[in-house]
Amino acid sequence: MTDDIYDSKSRGVPSGRLSRLGVFGKLAGGVAGGVVAEGARRLANGERPQLGDLLLTPANITRVTDQLSHLRGAAMKLGQMISMDAGDMLPPELAAILGRLRDRAYHMPPPQLQQVLAAHWGKDWRRRFARFGATPIAAASIGQVHKAVTHDGRTLAIKVQYPGVRTSIDSDVDNVATLLRMTGMMPKEIDIAPLLAEAKRQLHEEADYVREGQQMQRYAALLADDPGFVVPTLDAEFTSGEVLAMSFVEGTAIENLVDAPQDERDRLMTALIALVLRELFEFGVMQTDPNFANFRYQRDTGKLVLLDFGATRDITPATAEGYRGLLSAGLDGDRDAVAAAAVTAGFLGDQTLARHPVLIGQMVDVIITEMNRPGPFDFGDRAFVGALRDQGMAIGQDRGAWHMPPIEMLFAQRKISGTALLAARLKAKVDVRAMVEAYRG
Numbered sequence: 001m002t003d004d005i006y007d008s009k010s011r012g013v014p015s016g017r018l019s020r021l022g023v024f025g026k027l028a029g030g031v032a033g034g035v036v037a038e039g040a041r042r043l044a045n046g047e048r049p050q051l052g053d054l055l056l057t058p059a060n061i062t063r064v065t066d067q068l069s070h071l072r073g074a075a076m077k078l079g080q081m082i083s084m085d086a087g088d089m090l091p092p093e094l095a096a097i098l099g100r101l102r103d104r105a106y107h108m109p110p111p112q113l114q115q116v117l118a119a120h121w122g123k124d125w126r127r128r129f130a131r132f133g134a135t136p137i138a139a140a141s142i143g144q145v146h147k148a149v150t151h152d153g154r155t156l157a158i159k160v161q162y163p164g165v166r167t168s169i170d171s172d173v174d175n176v177a178t179l180l181r182m183t184g185m186m187p188k189e190i191d192i193a194p195l196l197a198e199a200k201r202q203l204h205e206e207a208d209y210v211r212e213g214q215q216m217q218r219y220a221a222l223l224a225d226d227p228g229f230v231v232p233t234l235d236a237e238f239t240s241g242e243v244l245a246m247s248f249v250e251g252t253a254i255e256n257l258v259d260a261p262q263d264e265r266d267r268l269m270t271a272l273i274a275l276v277l278r279e280l281f282e283f284g285v286m287q288t289d290p291n292f293a294n295f296r297y298q299r300d301t302g303k304l305v306l307l308d309f310g311a312t313r314d315i316t317p318a319t320a321e322g323y324r325g326l327l328s329a330g331l332d333g334d335r336d337a338v339a340a341a342a343v344t345a346g347f348l349g350d351q352t353l354a355r356h357p358v359l360i361g362q363m364v365d366v367i368i369t370e371m372n373r374p375g376p377f378d379f380g381d382r383a384f385v386g387a388l389r390d391q392g393m394a395i396g397q398d399r400g401a402w403h404m405p406p407i408e409m410l411f412a413q414r415k416i417s418g419t420a421l422l423a424a425r426l427k428a429k430v431d432v433r434a435m436v437e438a439y440r441g
Contacts, residue, residue, distance in 0.1 A: 107139040108162065116163055120243050128238075138293070142207060142310070147248055154247070156235055159209065161242040166207045173200050198407045206310035209244035215287075215309035216246065222283050223306075228271050230298065230305045251296030251305040257426060266376070268297065269428035271304060274435060276419050280412065281320055281439045287312045288411040290418020292425070311411075319408045322346065328440040330371045331433070338364045349403030356395050363391045371433060379420065380427030 108116070113134075117125050126132055130151050136144040143161040150156065173196055205211055213234045220231040230249055238245035257265055272295070279286040287294070289311035296305040322345030329337035339360060342348040353360055366384050370377070395401055405413075423430065 107136045107144045108160075110134060112163065113144075113160065116160060117243070120240050121238070143242075143244075154235065156238065156245050157232065157248040158238060159244040159246075161207060161209065166204070166242070169203045169207065170200050173203065194407060195404065195410070202311065202313070202411070208241060209239060209310075210241050212308075212310040212312075213239050213244055213246075215312040218285070218312070219287070219306065219309060222285075228303055229275070230301075230303050232305075232307070249296070249298075249305050251298050253293065254295040254297050254304075254422070255292055255425060257297060260426075262427075262429070265426045265428045266430060267302075268304060269379070269423045269426060270430050270435075272419055272422070273430055273432060276416060277435060277439055279415075280315055280323060284315050284317075284320070285312060286315050286412060286415055288415045290415050290422070292422055295422070313408075313411055315412060316408050319406070319412055322409060323412070324439065327436050330368055331437065331440055333368050333372055335361060335364050335368065338368065346406040346409055349401070352395065352401040352403050355398060355401045359391050359395055363388055373433075376429035376431045377433070378427075378429050379423035380429075382424060 107113075121128065128150070129148050130153075131149040133147045137147050137157075138145040142165055143159045146158045146160065148156045148158055177196055213236075216231060217234055220233070223229045223231060230251075232246035232249050235245035235247065254268070257268065276286075287306070287309055289308060291308070294306065294308045296307065297303075298305060322341075325341040326338065326345055326347070329341045339348070339353060342364075343350060343353060348360070366387055370384055
């Protein structure tokens with residue numbers, strides 16, 4: 001949901017359609033100017049640069065991240081998704097630059113915050129609280145969070161949506177897609193219209209705070225039998241479509257546990273992986289945003305706090321069965337069955353498998369080997385990732401092999417990959433094989 005605020009940086013959010021379009025225009029002009037300048041520099045050095053090399057320079061990517069963080073909303077959210085979802089598969093330089101979006105959480109200046117809350121609660125809204133923290137405790141792409149105390153003693157976390165977010169989603173998604181095509185990060189040969197439509201739909205859902213409150217209550221009920229998790233309680237009195245109020249739950253950022261004892265890190269990641277498996281195969285619903293800030297930890301109780309349920313989606317039976325088939329084939333160590341299951345599930349296209357059987361076979365062999373190592377899986381050992389990245393990029397060079405997986409599977413995989421990325425950050429060791437065995441077909 002959020003990134004913690006360590007200073008008081010603020011920047012007004014462009015809320016009108018024309019003002020947001022102006023930011024995109026400025027960005028496009030800056031990128032084009034960067035291409036010209038970099039091209040002239042390289043030509044002067046006797047080089048013959050490719051257009052992609054000129055577009056994907058650190059200076060241009062910095063321009064993109066800075067302006068997307070200014071816009072917030074769907075624009076910033078999409079940039080964050082690219083950096084998070086690609087995980088270890090992006091070139092390290094590009095991943096590091098895009099990762100800045102997760103750290104650029106400007107918040108609204110006080111006058112803009114006052115205007116937004118007055119529109120929802122009336123101009124005298126401050127009188128409804130014994131205390132309301134003027135500086136947000138956290139901020140992210142769609143909203144910022146304030147800590148408040150009511151007159152009857154309830155301590156709340158109140159998420160306030162940035163102005164203009166909901167009305168600008170569709171145009172922001174289209175504009176970001178255009179920018180990504182300009183930078184060569186989104187191939188022209190792939191029909192991304194269904195993906196863009198689904199991104200718009202999900203972002204509209206994430207911007208509906210009434211819906212998010214309902215999903216938060218849904219998860220509280222699903223996890224009522226699990227004492228290892230804490231879900232905030234919805235406060236309906238102060239909740240509306242663009243303001244979400246909930247009980248304030250203490251906890252530290254989960255990344256702070258990198259230096260915790262090994263057994264503590266292992267226990268936490270075992271719990272989170274077990275949750276993903278339950279979401280996929282038992283609950284039929286998944287919170288698909290793997291942002292690390294959505295998980296916090298209570299050192300005194302040993303419990304995990306779950307935050308931000310805007311990206312909650314139903315898991316279709318076809319998606320669950322697709323993963324079940326893949327896991328079963330992998331546990332059996334059957335290379336051909338894994339490839340066939342990947343095609344059935346939609347991860348691979350028939351044409352991809354037909355054009356690159358050797359490379360795909362090599363990738364499957366790596367995955368099977370890692371899945372079937374005895375004992376806990378060491379997420380901190382990333383030696384195999386380089387081989388998978390190289391093989392995947394080799395296949396990616398063949399535009400005739402490009403394939404778009406089903407939308408439902410893309411969102412589920414986003415959560416799975418993000419959870420693995422968190423486990424790698426914490427260098428956790430988890431007996432994933434034993435956990436998966438319980439769900440095999």
